[in-house]
Amino acid sequence: MIKINLNPEKVKKKLERRKIGIEFLKTKTVLYIGIPVILIAGELLYLTYLNVTVSKLQEKKQRLAEERARYKDIEQEIRRLKKKVAEAEKLKEETKLKMAIFEKLSSEKTDFIPMITSIATSMPDGIWLSRLEITRSRSNLSGFTFNPRFISEFYNNLSKYYTDLKFKSTAREAGKNVSYYSFSFNMGKWQVAEKEKKE
Known part of the structure; x- marks a missing residue:
């Protein structure tokens, strides 16, 4: 038996519907799979960024700790030098006083x-x-x-x-x-x- 399609428009619509359905399903599949993949990839990128930032911050923290230790050493050295400067100033004042006394005595010295x-x-x-x-x-x-x-x-x-x-x-x-x-x-x-x- 031969079928003759007397209404070719109906067939076209069915075929178009099938095509649209498949394309629609393909798009849905892409959306259902693609969005989570994109989100997971975004999360992975964000986690990588956070890990890099955390490692940089840890390096900076370690550098700051080293600088703080060095700063403490320098601060101790500065305190020690200040102490020496104070001792030198005291010695200088004592020497000035002795020189003043000596000059006074020598000026008052009667021959x-x-x-x-x-x-x-x-x-x-x-x-x-x-x-x-x-x-x-x-x-x-x-x-x-x-x-x-x-x-x-x-x-x-x-x-x-x-x-x-x-x-x-x-x-x-x-x-x-x-x-x-x-x-x-x-x-x-x-x-x-x-x-x-x-x-």
């Missing part, structure tokens, strides 16, 4: 040699000194002689060098075989004699 020379040149023959004390401000001397005239001559000679010259004591004393005169002077305000100033 006693001119004083001693003035006493020695003022002393006439026949006078012996038993004690001589010389300080910056005052001087004391004691001695003896056989002739009291030498005491007054010595006093006059010393008055050229000392503006504040006083007899402390004068006494006649007797020894075993001989008598002599002992004397003491208090002297202050030493000055250079006029003859020495002119020279």
Whole structure:
């Protein structure tokens, strides 16, 4: 039997429906399989990204820990150096203080040699000194002689060098075989004699 299709449009529609159905099923299959595959791939990419980020952060954390340890070492070194600097500053201040004291002493230092020379040149023959004390401000001397005239001559000679010259004591004393005169002077305000100033 031969079939004749008197309505070819119906067949075309059925064929088109079948084609659409297959294509639709193919599209559904692609969607049902493709979307989860894409989501899984996206998750895998995201997890990979997170793993890379985590590993970078761990490396950074380790680097920071190493830098912190190095920083602590450097901080200890800085503290040690600060301590040394403080000690050096203290030593510097002590040295400055010692130098200032030394300079003050050397500037205040009175040269006693001119004083001693003035006493020695003022002393006439026949006078012996038993004690001589010389300080910056005052001087004391004691001695003896056989002739009291030498005491007054010595006093006059010393008055050229000392503006504040006083007899402390004068006494006649007797020894075993001989008598002599002992004397003491208090002297202050030493000055250079006029003859020495002119020279």
